[in-house]
Amino acid sequence: MGMTDLAAGFITAAAIKGPCRVATPGVNIALKGLAVLDAITLIDGDRVLVKDQTAKHENGIWIARAGNWERAGDFDSNKEVTRGTRVFVTDGFASANTEWWVSSLNPVPVGTGSITFAQASTAGAAVPPARKVEAGEGLSGGGDLTQNRTLRLDIAGLDALGEVDPVSDYVAVVDASDSGKQKKALAGLIAAAGSVPSSREITARTGLSGGGVLADDIGLALDLSEVTAKTNINFATDQIALHDPAAPGPARSPVPTFVDDMAKRRAAGSDALALAAAGARADILVQEEAVALAGATTDSTITIPVGAIILAVSTRVTAAITGAASFDVGTSDDGDTFAATLPTGAGSTNIGSVGTGVFNVARAVRFTANGGNFTGGVVRVALIYIRITPPTS
Numbered sequence: 479m480g481m482t483d484l485a486a487g488f489i490t491a492a493a494i495k496g497p498c499r500v501a502t503p504g505v506n507i508a509l510k511g512l513a514v515l516d517a518i519t520l521i522d523g524d525r526v527l528v529k530d531q532t533a534k535h536e537n538g539i540w541i542a543r544a545g546n547w548e549r550a551g552d553f554d555s556n557k558e559v560t561r562g563t564r565v566f567v568t569d570g571f572a573s574a575n576t577e578w579w580v581s582s583l584n585p586v587p588v589g590t591g592s593i594t595f596a597q598a599s600t601a602g603a604a605v606p607p608a609r610k611v612e613a614g615e616g617l618s619g620g621g622d623l624t625q626n627r628t629l630r631l632d633i634a635g636l637d638a639l640g641e642v643d644p645v646s647d648y649v650a651v652v653d654a655s656d657s658g659k660q661k662k663a664l665a666g667l668i669a670a671a672g673s674v675p676s677s678r679e680i681t682a683r684t685g686l687s688g689g690g691v692l693a694d695d696i697g698l699a700l701d702l703s704e705v706t707a708k709t710n711i712n713f714a715t716d717q718i719a720l721h722d723p724a725a726p727g728p729a730r731s732p733v734p735t736f737v738d739d740m741a742k743r744r745a746a747g748s749d750a751l752a753l754a755a756a757g758a759r760a761d762i763l764v765q766e767e768a769v770a771l772a773g774a775t776t777d778s779t780i781t782i783p784v785g786a787i788i789l790a791v792s793t794r795v796t797a798a799i800t801g802a803a804s805f806d807v808g809t810s811d812d813g814d815t816f817a818a819t820l821p822t823g824a825g826s827t828n829i830g831s832v833g834t835g836v837f838n839v840a841r842a843v844r845f846t847a848n849g850g851n852f853t854g855g856v857v858r859v860a861l862i863y864i865r866i867t868p869p870t871s
Contacts, residue, residue: 495552495565498539501527501573509540509547516570525550527567527578527595534592539565549589559586564598757870762789765861769845771799771852775813777842778859782809784840786863790829791816791843797856798824803849807859813846822855 503516507528512520520526524542531537539553552558563580567573577598580586586593611627613620618632680696682689687701716733765780782788793807799822807828808815817828843859845852 493560493563495539495550495563496525497566497568498525498527499568500524500570501567501576501578502530503570503572504530506530506532509536510543510545512542512544516572518569518571527565527573529578529595534594535587535590537593537595538588554588556585556588559588559593560584561586754869757867759867761865761867763863763865766858768796768856768858769843771802771805771845771847771855771857774847774851776845776852777810778844779842780859780861781840781842782837782861782863783865784838785866786837787866788816788837789862789864790860792827792829792860792862793817793820794827794858795822795824795855796858797854798822799852799855799857801850801853801855802847805848805852805857806846807843808846809841809844811841813844816843819848 500516500518500520507513507515507530509528512522514520515526520542522543526540526542526547528540529537538559539550540547541550559580561580561582561584563586564577565579566577568575578595579598581594581596582592610622611620611629613629613632616632617629619627619629621627677691677693679691680689680698682698682701684706685701686698688696688698690696711733714734717730718733718736719730767778767780769776769778791807799805802822804819804822806814807817807820820826820828843861845857
């Protein structure tokens with residue numbers, strides 16, 4: 479015997495319930511509000527099959543409302559539900575056209591105990607196991623339906639194309655953004671991938687030779703004969719092209735910076751002042767250090783090397799000296815070898831204090847306080863000397 483649902487306007491029974499618009503897609507939901515469920519936007523009065531609640535007593539057929547939902551009139555007591563009661567779902571991404579049945583044991587405890595649902599067998603004619611799925615061109619796998627079958631791409635199964643026509647040939651493309659299958663002209667695919675036609679030409683300009691069309695590999699080379707000779711150099715603005723193997727890559731340097739760097743290399747002994755064929759050489763070197771003064775004497779960490787010919791030891795007071803009335807510059811053997819009674823004020827200098835000849839023992843530069851010990855102050859000292867290297871062969 480059936481019953482009439484006056485609100486929904488259809489006749490229902492314990493065995494078969496009126497259809498639901500959507501079902502819960504395997505997740506627990508809040509039984510209130512008109513939300514989106516299984517890709518369906520609910521409207522007031524929609525019948526919803528709720529089958530996946532964590533609290534199983536909440537499962538059943540519900541009427542969607544803007545506020546709290548209510549149980550459907552044909553599924554609100556155990557007199558209207560039995561084991562095997564079926565309900566059909568019409569819409570939804572995962573549950574459209576599916577049928578579900580109550581799998582709980584009788585009596586079904588609507589609203590008080592666990593209610594479970596299972597999916598009914600798919601309706602329709604059975605497919606005979608002798609039916610085959612055959613792999614076509616470019617695919618492998620398949621077979622009869624006595625078991626699950628798999629198809630896979632098999633490029634080796636495609637016919638080899640003797641020559642590609644970029645204008646008329648196509649490439650199959652799967653668009654990941656919309657899960658669609660498309661085709662694209664080969665010429666367009668090559669352009670999109672950043673390739674260029676072989677007719678494109680590379681032209682060598684000023685300072686270079688070579689180049690040509692890209693039908694083959696091409697080469698470019700530096701060609702200084704193509705560069706216009708400069709009659710004079712603007713020391714302030716002109717620049718010099720360089721290749722830095724450490725970077726690596728091309729670089730440029732303003733002329734004054736280049737000249738200054740070369741001078742520093744010479745001062746550091748990297749470039750010889752004079753060089754003989756057998757390896758004998760002379761280098762002018764400069765060492766600098768800022769020395770903080772304290773006590774009766776203070777030694778620098780830079781030393782006069784063995785065999786050095788001293789040209790000068792110059793000083794500049796960079797922070798006013800305190801405690802001493804004046805100071806001398808020399809070595810541990812001779813405290814005023816290079817200068818004596820120098821002023822202590824900040825900015826005072828002693829330029830080009832000419833020293834002695836060859837030093838046979840390495841020594842530090844020593845600062846000696848006069849009229850009291852050093853209690854503070856900083857002096858920058860510059861050691862300028864010639865280094866002699868004997869012939870190497």
